[in-house]
Amino acid sequence: MNKTSAKNRSAKEASNLTSKNVSYTPPVQLNTNVKFEVLPTPVKSASDKKEYKVIRLENGLTACLIADEAPLSDLSEDESDDESIEFEESEEDSEEDSICGMNDEDEDDECKKPPAAEQKMAAAGLCIGVGSFSDPKSVPGMAHFLEHMVFMGSEKFPVENDFDSFISKRGGSDNASTDCEVTTFYFECFEKHFYTALDKFAQFFIAPLMKRSSITREREAIDSEFQMALPSDTYRKEQLLVSFARSDCPVNSFTWGNLITLKENISEEDLYKGVHEFRKRHYSAHRMTLAIQARLPMDVLQSYVLDCFGNVPTNNLPPDDFKQFSDVFATPAFTKMYYVQPSNELTQLELTWALPSLLHKYKSKPHQYVSWLLGDEGKGSLLSYLRKKVWALSMSTGNGESGSEHNSMYALFSVIEMVFSYINMLKELGPQQRIYNEVKTIEDTSFKFSTEETAVDFVEDLCEAMHFYPPEDYITGSELYFEYDSEAIKTVLLSLIPEKMNVVILCNNLPAGLSYDKTEKWFGTKYTEKEIPAEWLEKWKNIKPLAEFSIPPPNPFLTEDFTILEEDENHPDYPEKVLSTELVELWYRKDQKFKLPIAFYYLYLITPVSQESPFTQTMMDFFVNLLQIQLIEEAYPAQVAQLSYAFKTNDKGITLKVSGYNEKLHVLIELITKHLVNFNSSLTEDMFVAVKDKLTKYYYNCLLKPNTLSKDIRLNVLVDSYYTMVDKYNSISSITFENMKQFAQNFVSKLYIKVLVQGNVQKEVAVNVVNNFITTLNCQAIGAESYPKFRVIQIPKGESLCKVESFNRNDCNSIVTNYYQSGPFSIRDSVIIEIILLIIQEPLFDTLRTKEQLGYHVYCSIRETYGILGFTITVNAQATKNSTQYVDSRIEKFIKQASDLLVNMSAKSFEETKRDLIKMKQCTDVHLKEEVNRNWSEIIDDDYIFDRLKQEIKAIEQLKSSEVKKWWEKHSFCGNRNNCRKLSV
Ligand SMILES: [Zn+2]
Structure with missing residues (x-):
């Protein structure tokens, strides 16, 4: 951070950055001397009040700035808070800063401020045009591994958990995902901390540390993620399917990564070098898209982006070229019938056709039109017929893929026959503009009245879409049907032929004479394969449409009246x-x-x-x-x-x-x-x-x-x-x-x-x-x-342990949940628990997940069980690594550590925690549904405290740190095991 004091800043900056009569104080002197060009503005929904601007910086990074028009919360209000955080976290900072922080704190305590405006989260998403398809053939999982490593500290902010800790303390969250061709990082946090968060975030792409010491730990995290994915039939099926693709193409790969690909098969030195090289080759500004949203003026958002991201290095190297890999599923392996042993109890038939990329057809979406009809469930539809025959209970279609669940193997042939009978009807009828228009109207309407997504979900989707559509269509590209293209629909329909279809049957009972004699390499999925008999193919090709089949009639539920009711005066606040x-x-x-x-x-x-x-x-x-x-x-x-x-x-x-x-x-x-x-x-x-x-x-x-x-x-x-x-x-x-x-x-x-x-x-x-x-x-x-009533038992003092062996013996995931019961519900006790959890959640994650690597999921939650309060600490661990007793003992050890934390907590950080919790409670609903669901839970729980949030905020405001400490001692969570009411499952 710079050395200017807080007060000087407000005076100096206010003049040149104030806009729209909003008084706004930026946290630092920004460097906005970065050249950029303005690109076309995206088309948005009529109900979208946000402003958009797309810019491309000198280094090639494209950014979509989203200024939310809703009233700006007063950012200058808690300036002291910002300062004090810098003061605590960066030791090298000048004394000036710390002195400012102290001074401001004193002032803060004296003046009583009006309650803050409703809080809304600010968010940013950054998407890089590289993913698992670029993994070196010898190191599957490299792109995913890099995604993890990048977040482990930067030159400017070297502490490993610095960003996570900063974000989670400010009511936010962050995450990332690695896809085939893109990698996306995103976070949300309170607006007033947005600049600092953005600065820390950008440093991961400017100068991340990716130290040797982080490798071991993140490798474990990657492996834990893979272990959790192991029991999923969806992932198992996906991995099997890609193994049928051409072996030289990137589709046929193992994108997850685990200890085999990142430890056994590669030396630590090579992995270290490899991950750094991969980053230098691919994490270049010209392949990055950024979307940021906050209730800040457009020019402020722009100055943030120029300042934080102007220095992201660029190499101007072209991305890997995948064009040579067309028809990757034109292999003998792909057009067979596979019997696959599921890890769950289910029977499922999946038919897959590989289509060429239809991205350039996004304006007409021919494959989605076909999916729409194949997935129809109304009268005359394929599924309605199968359901009547009780062959299928549910079916999903998407991008030329159709799966159906049916109840007995003998029906297999007939089900596929019916699928082709329906497809052949669609081919005979040809593309239907009436249906296309109906789909278009429905999508147009829902776009027009679309309810606002949370900022973080929105920027996550948007920064990805920015890789695939021109600026005008960033928002609408994946949503709308722009033009009817009957030729494109015909092409899709014609490619749905039996000879190009792959069949996967998930079932536990194999037909006689077959056995699961093959094993997929990574997930260990057991399966066997069979050629599809030529006479079946012939029959399916020529099957006539059934008399029962028809395309959907005009829809009677389509809304015509969208009138909004007039406002009443004296409108009550609650139901x-x-x-x-x-x-x-x-x-x-x-x-x-x-x-x-x-x-x-x-x-x-x-x-x-x-x-x-x-x-x-x-x-x-x-x-x-x-x-x-x-x-x-x-x-x-x-x-x-x-x-x-x-x-x-x-x-x-x-x-x-x-x-x-x-x-x-x-x-x-x-x-x-x-x-x-x-x-x-x-x-x-x-x-x-x-x-x-x-x-x-x-x-x-x-x-x-x-x-x-x-x-x-x-x-x-x-x-x-x-x-x-x-x-x-x-x-x-x-x-x-x-x-x-x-x-x-x-x-x-x-x-x-x-x-x-x-x-x-x-x-x-x-x-x-x-x-x-x-x-x-x-x-x-x-x-x-x-009227039904529920009684909750009081757990006897001391520890109660309940241990259950997992029913799935192949699943090594185990869960340890320690439940600590306190007593009957009151608003005061519930906010005390929330405060405590807010204080301990980050150290909990840091200790049990990051440092001890006990498991991928580590979290704590407040529990209200029919009027009885308590909280839980949960660790999702692997039985192969640690015993549940060990995990339990580590949780207990942590609880003791947390006691010290609570007892020694300064009055100042207690007040900060209070303020952050209040802000969380003040977060604005983005959907009507959130308000409705809140009211509904008051009604169904027989509580009827519709103003709960208000009452909680009041209770938090009145809370003193001595009361929290007293409460913690009274419930004997610290030290004296025999006195607390604990249930360990
Ligand atoms: Zn991951």
Whole structure:
């Protein structure tokens, strides 16, 4: 940092950087003497109030600056805070700085400031045009390894965890990802720290250290990441598929990297040299795109970018040329039939066609048009047919890829036959402009009313898109359908032929005569291959379209009225109860903040049956699954028109969430109600059996995941009448078709219903919709005495240990969660725990993950379990490396360390933590949905503290550090093991 004092800065800078009447104080004197050119401005959505500017710096780096028009928070307010942080962290800094910091602090304590404006996060994403395709053939995983190494300190900020620590202390987060042809880094943090964060971030691309000492640790981190990916069937399948590509091309590679590729196969010296060379060759400014967003004036954003990124070195070398690798899947290996052993319990058929790149066709998106039709689930669709035959329960299509789940192997041939029957119909009918226009209208509409993404998600996507589209289309390129191109659609359709198709069948039961005699190199996936018989290919090629097939009719759910309701005066801050009977309570709130033509109808159907037994809980899951299948065909067009619905079983019953453009939502709710009432008349025995099978597999797969299992067990120990997946898995086999029919009838006959309606809806409309719902259901009230209640046990003093062996013996991931129980909920206690967690989270990560490498995921969370507070520390470790006892002992050791940290905490850093927590609570909702979900959780938890955030902020403001210390001592987390209530799972 420079040597100018804070006060001088404000005086000097204010004059030349103030714009739009916003008083703004930049943190430092910026170097903006960097030449740049301005590129065309991207086309944006009509609802997007942000300003955009695209510039290209002298060194070739392209930056998209996004100035958010929303009111600027007062950045000068906490200048002292900035200073004090620099003072604490950079020892070489001049005394002047530290003195300023101290002085400011004194002033700060004296003056009472008004509450800060709502906080919003600032974010930056940087994408480099290089990825795993450029890995040296001898070092798979190099690009990924470099992505990790780059963040391990820079010449200007040499401390290894400096950036992570800075960001996480300021309510932010950072991450990175390595793709085939791009590598992306991104972060978010509070606006007032944005410049400092950006400066630290940019240094990773100017002069990263990538020291020898970091290699060992990050190699372990890469290996942990790979170990976590190992059980995933998606990743296993992907790795298998790329192994069928031409062996000389970059597609056929192992992008993850692990201890074999980064340790066993290469000397440390070569790896060190290699990773530095790779960076010098590829991490060049002219291949970087940057997107930054903050509520700052455009010229300020621009000066930040020029100052921080003007010095990123450039080499002007061309990227690796992959053009020579066309038709990489034109290999004999690719067009076969593969039986693959899944690591989860599932049966899946996947058909894959390799198409040439269609990126240059982004304006017409011919492959997406074809996917749209193949993925249709409405009347006349392929999936609707397969579902009726109970051959498939779900299917996904994307980029010429289609997967379907079916229930028995004999159907395999027929399913593929039906797929070609449908494809052949599309070929016969030819491209349909009416369908294309409907898709275009839907996408146009949703773009027009798109709700704002969080800044960090937005810049992450945008900096990647900047590599693929011209500046005008940075935002719209991947979203919109610009022009109808029937020739391109024909070309895609014609390439979907049986001879060019690869078949992957995931299943545990092989047909007779076959065995898993092959093993994939990296993931160890077991599989076997078979030629597809020529007569099958012939039959599929010539199969006629079935009479049942047709393309979708015009969509009745498309919204035409997008009118926004007028504003009311005296608009209340929180939902109001507008209907209250023994049967129903309706909470209503009209939206006047986001002003979008959308609404949310959330319903909670509460029944005492939910708590009765594992059997009844399983019945609820079963019921919901069947209901969804019954609904799909008729409700699919609604989903296509951007109306959504979702059922979920919950602890007290079933929730139904319906949302989207408000005009036709009531039509969708009526449709759902009709299916709720007529459930039994459309229930078939075949469907019952198929869903039972699917649900059994689902429970089983949940049991295989250590984290689900761990949470399940913790709650099972803590909560009365909480039933686990094991209970459910054991109950499902005994459920009969008759049981199901009986349950469905009983379920809707006696209920208590909680409803929240929020959005662009009149009160009368909301009340009408809810009244109609109740009248159609024709149910009775359950009575207050039958309302489900939950009791949480108090953990005995001392340590309780519950250890469960993972059900998947091949999975070496283990989870250690230490739960520390405190007592009944109060706002004060909950913010105390939050403060403590905020203080310890970074040291926790630094100690257990970075230094001790106990596991990839290390985190702590506050837990409110039916009114009882506590917190957990979780480590996702590998059993092969450390025993769970060892991990537990390290957590305990850390807790002692944390006690010292808390006891010795200075008053100043306590006040800073308080301020940061308050800022987190003040973060503005970017979607109406966030506000709705917050209100909804108050309603379903029976808490109704709609102003919780306000109360919490007040409680934090009043909190003294002595109270936090006292609380920690009282709950005996420090030292005295026998006195705390701890549950280790
Ligand atoms: Zn990684």
